[in-house]
Amino acid sequence: MKSDDKVSNYCMFDSQLLTSFTSSLYVAGFVTSFFASYVTRVFGRKPSIVAGGAAFLAGTALGAAAVNVYMLIVGRLLLGVGVGFANQVANLSLLSPFSS
Secondary structure, eight states, X not given: OOOOTTOOSTTOOOOHHHHHHHHHXXXXXXXXXXXXXXXXXXXXXXXXXXXXXXXXXXXXXHHHTOSSHHHHHHHHHHHHHHHHHXXXXXXXXXXXXXXX
16 A cells, blocks of 8 residues: 555555456456357357356365465456356347347
């Protein structure tokens, strides 16, 4: 935390490590969604869903067992991989209220 008295509460923390922690999930999910389409095309939807679930499980386990911020970041990266796979293989027509 900065010791400057003129820092507002909005910008109280200025840490690249905390920024990496926050954005790691989103960046990993974005990048993985492109690769997940290839995996789904080659192996099918079921293995893609299993791979995403395994990534969620590994990311959650690593986050729960984390002893430092770096382990949390790696756990969030794995969670992002799970999000990327889940975004890619979800059948959106089932979620739409306008589907027939």
